[in-house]
Amino acid sequence: xxxxxxxxxxxxxxxxxxxxxxxxxxxxxxxxxxxxxxxxxxxxxxxxxxxxxxxxxxxxxxxxxxxxxxxxxxxxxxxxxxxxxxxxxxxxxxxxxxxxxxxxxxxxxxxxxxxxxxxxxxxxxxxxxxxxxxxxxxxxxxxxxxxxxxxxxxxxxxxxxxxxxxxxxxxxxxxxxxxxxxxxxxxxxxxxxxxxxxxxxxxxxxxxxxxxxxxxxxxxxxxxxxxxxxxx
Amino acid sequence: xxxxxxxxxxxxxxxxxxxxxxxxxxxxxxxxxxxxxxxxxxxxxxxxxxxxxxxxxxxxxxxxxxxxxxxxxxxxxxxxxxxxxxxxxxxxxxxxxxxxxxxxxxxxxxxxxxxxxxxxxxxxxxxxxxxxxxxxxxxxxxxxxxxxxxxxxxxxxxxxxxxxxxxxxxxxxxxxxxxxxxxxxxxxxxxxxxxxxxxxxxxxxxxxxxxxxxxxxxxxxxxxxxxxxxxxxxxxxxxxxxxxxxxxxxxxxxxxxxxxxxxxxxxxxxxxxxxxxxxxxxxxxxxxxxxxxxxxxxxxxxxxxxxxxxxxxxxxxxxxxxxxxxxxxxxxxxxxxxxxxxxxxxxxxxxxxxxxxxxxxxxxxxxxxxxxxxxxxxxxxxxxxxxxxxxxxxxxxxxxxxxxxxxxxxxxxxxxxxxxxxxxxxxxxxxxxxxxxxxxxxxxxxxxxxxxxxxxxxxxxxxxxxxxxxxxxxxxxxxxxxxxxxxxxxxxxxxxxxxxxxxxxxxxxxxxxxxxxxxxxxxxxxxxxxxxxxxxxxxxxxxxxxxxxxxxxxxxxxxxxxxxxxxxxxxxxxxxxxxxxxxxxxxxxxxxxxxxxxxxxxxxxxxxxxxxxxxxxxxxxxxxxxxxxxxxxxxxxxxxxxxxxxxxxxxxxxxxxxxxxxxxxxxxx
Numbered sequence: 057x058x059x060x061x062x063x064x065x066x067x068x069x070x071x072x073x074x075x076x077x078x079x080x081x082x083x084x085x086x087x088x089x090x091x092x093x094x095x096x097x098x099x100x101x102x103x104x105x106x107x108x109x110x111x112x113x114x115x116x117x118x119x120x121x122x123x124x125x126x127x128x129x130x131x132x133x134x135x136x137x138x139x140x141x142x143x144x145x146x147x148x149x150x151x152x153x154x155x156x157x158x159x160x161x162x163x164x165x166x167x168x169x170x171x172x173x174x175x176x177x178x179x180x181x182x183x184x185x186x187x188x189x190x191x192x193x194x195x196x197x198x199x200x201x202x203x204x205x206x207x208x209x210x211x212x213x214x215x216x217x218x219x220x221x222x223x224x225x226x227x228x229x230x231x232x233x234x235x236x237x238x239x240x241x242x243x244x245x246x247x248x249x250x251x252x253x254x255x256x257x258x259x260x261x262x263x264x265x266x267x268x269x270x271x272x273x274x275x276x277x278x279x280x281x282x283x284x285x286x287x288x
Numbered sequence: 289x290x291x292x293x294x295x296x297x298x299x300x301x302x303x304x305x306x307x308x309x310x311x312x313x314x315x316x317x318x319x320x321x322x323x324x325x326x327x328x329x330x331x332x333x334x335x336x337x338x339x340x341x342x343x344x345x346x347x348x349x350x351x352x353x354x355x356x357x358x359x360x361x362x363x364x365x366x367x368x369x370x371x372x373x374x375x376x377x378x379x380x381x382x383x384x385x386x387x388x389x390x391x392x393x394x395x396x397x398x399x400x401x402x403x404x405x406x407x408x409x410x411x412x413x414x415x416x417x418x419x420x421x422x423x424x425x426x427x428x429x430x431x432x433x434x435x436x437x438x439x440x441x442x443x444x445x446x447x448x449x450x451x452x453x454x455x456x457x458x459x460x461x462x463x464x465x466x467x468x469x470x471x472x473x474x475x476x477x478x479x480x481x482x483x484x485x486x487x488x489x490x491x492x493x494x495x496x497x498x499x500x501x502x503x504x505x506x507x508x509x510x511x512x513x514x515x516x517x518x519x520x521x522x523x524x525x526x527x528x529x530x531x532x533x534x535x536x537x538x539x540x541x542x543x544x545x546x547x548x549x550x551x552x553x554x555x556x557x558x559x560x561x562x563x564x565x566x567x568x569x570x571x572x573x574x575x576x577x578x579x580x581x582x583x584x585x586x587x588x589x590x591x592x593x594x595x596x597x598x599x600x601x602x603x604x605x606x607x608x609x610x611x612x613x614x615x616x617x618x619x620x621x622x623x624x625x626x627x628x629x630x631x632x633x634x635x636x637x638x639x640x641x642x643x644x645x646x647x648x649x650x651x652x653x654x655x656x657x658x659x660x661x662x663x664x665x666x667x668x669x670x671x672x673x674x675x676x677x678x679x680x681x682x683x684x685x686x687x688x689x690x691x692x693x694x695x696x697x698x699x700x701x702x703x704x705x706x707x708x709x710x711x712x713x714x715x716x717x718x719x720x721x722x723x724x725x726x727x728x729x730x731x732x733x734x735x736x737x738x739x740x741x742x743x744x745x746x747x748x749x750x751x752x753x754x755x756x757x758x759x760x761x762x763x764x765x766x767x768x769x770x771x772x773x774x775x776x777x778x779x780x781x782x783x784x785x786x787x788x789x790x791x792x793x794x795x796x797x798x799x800x801x802x803x804x805x806x807x808x809x810x811x812x813x814x815x816x817x818x819x820x821x822x823x824x825x826x827x828x829x830x831x832x833x834x835x836x837x838x839x840x841x842x843x844x845x846x847x848x849x850x851x852x853x854x855x856x857x858x859x860x861x862x863x864x865x866x867x868x869x870x871x872x873x874x875x876x877x878x879x880x881x882x883x884x885x886x887x888x889x890x891x892x893x894x895x896x897x898x899x900x901x902x903x904x905x906x907x908x909x910x911x912x913x914x915x916x917x918x919x920x921x922x923x924x925x926x927x928x929x930x931x932x933x934x935x936x937x938x939x940x941x942x943x944x945x946x947x948x949x950x951x952x953x954x955x956x957x
Contacts, residue, residue: 098501
């Protein structure tokens, strides 16, 4: 009996593995311009159309003046802007190697959290909406709500943060005339060294190698959100 | 020794960074020499290229047939159609300009119909215009998307692409650009280039992707991987090519293909590279195997992959071999004294290394540099030899300075040639020590003016010193009127007790001649007493850092000095200890005196007088020993008579001294 159970378990495991590998993870919801898909195991790129099914390790590529809306079975939505490239490693892990994309991750769907790998950081989320830009000139994560954790790929981030305006004024008052000392201290406080850190809502963080510069989301980024959200 | 080691450390710390810098920064012209030396490998490659790869060349025959290149595209399309049975067609050429519509259409339709054509394009650093957006958009279909590590891949700013129609009709596109080495020879094959943020494969890599239906990756370790093949990648993600003998490549003329002179089934399921070899078009590349048609470079790469002939680079190990060949001469110069053997070992070590690299290449396709280890060996060996020579020269000078006054020239030159015979640090060694002293020197010195005394001493010391040196002894020092010398150091010698005794006897003889001269000049006579002992003593350089002497020390030395002093007691000239006497052969005549308890010794030492070996002395010695034997048997009167007879007959002073001593004792009783 034990032998039969063992054989059954092994068969079940193989079936599940096979199923897991071929399981559909989502599909293309909307396409604008030229969007290509490089299927896992193929070397020829095919044109993506609405309804094109997506599987593990598929790569979605948008051309110039093109956009794609990808909806995954766990309700995660990814809007790829033009000239972007994302590999769907699995339902909760993506690799963005080019362009800009808006990720909308549902909180209740993220068991282990969703990960986005870029060449400047690993972004970890548990339900939120954020933009990842991964181009030569613009390496950035902008967050509208929720929390995003950023992990360094190598060494520590040198995080440059701005103090809150009110905090700044209070601090200035408390120090009175010792402005020089304050300035010095302020400089020290601005820079933090961390292997990982959290990005709070309405903030955007840009990367130049391991230096990370945190700022508030400005109008330009808000427009960016609106523009990409409009493609939902 | 410390100095030698110190110099070796200096050699390593200076040479190693220099050679490693020359190696890493590929400094000219050494780098070019290294490339040429390593090209020897290709001469040893007896393998054949893959039969699955065929090169169709627009050659002289084709040009003669269809006119100067470029042809009407219809003509080219017709020829291309004959390759329909092939698996993949790689076009090592670019159709960037539009010509007449009908011909362009014919070519693009043929390419589209074949559905296995990879259209080539090339990259450049300068161009007056960029391809259109539409061209680039089509080109991106051919890009590589699964490259894990693109650090090594180089970027090109401009590209010469096929026309939009050709790009559309081709299955995929790929780049046929490549770059030569510093010496302008093509040895390496690119895997990929970056152009406008996309990574494009080379013609060979694209062919493999289609043939194997597997994607190409460069992994985290920077190794190119496609299916089961791993490619060693160097600068620019280029992989080294393993060239075959030029005549072994499968090449056919485009003219023969177009005219159906070649059966179309010949191309069945093969990879066909279509390119140009006609000299006027100048796609001729200089490679280590000579000037070859550019398409053969792609054929070489593909054959390397198909035949498992891809070169395995051992670049990471090469610095270790450089270190090894810096260290080898240091070890050899330290342990081998013979310069000829040293040079033979340098030569052998490199030959073994060179042969090993070649065997590994033949057997394993391993590519190991043989040039920089050679440079390391030459520089290290030269430096080590110069240092060794300088140190030996310094040592020789030291030996000459230290011993020239105390050793004979022959002995000195032997010591200079073989400095290892000299243990300057000190050693325990059996020596024969000689002491001599002038009798009644005080009386002599008082009878002479200081100048006359110095002159007399010089006349005495000169021949005495010469005798010591002639007999191979080392003159240790003059102590006032005394001479101290020893034999068997610094250079070891056989029969050192005999040599010391020969020297002592010769001194007495020489002195008697000198005394004749002195008598004539009305100067005082010189008589000496000498003591000789053989014992194990400490010998070496002793003194302070600034002033030191090569000398001997120990009880054995003290005993020799005491024996010299005993001559006064016995009326003898040369006294030797029993330890020296035991080592003398029949050539020497000695007579036993008695056992004496010498100051500083607990055990009595038997002493002997050394005599010149002549008839009279032999008679004296016999008579004296007879008297001693009578004395031992308590025949006092008999002994006294014999002693008396001996000194009265031969004037033997020793017998007289013994007679007086025995008489006194008898009277005391």
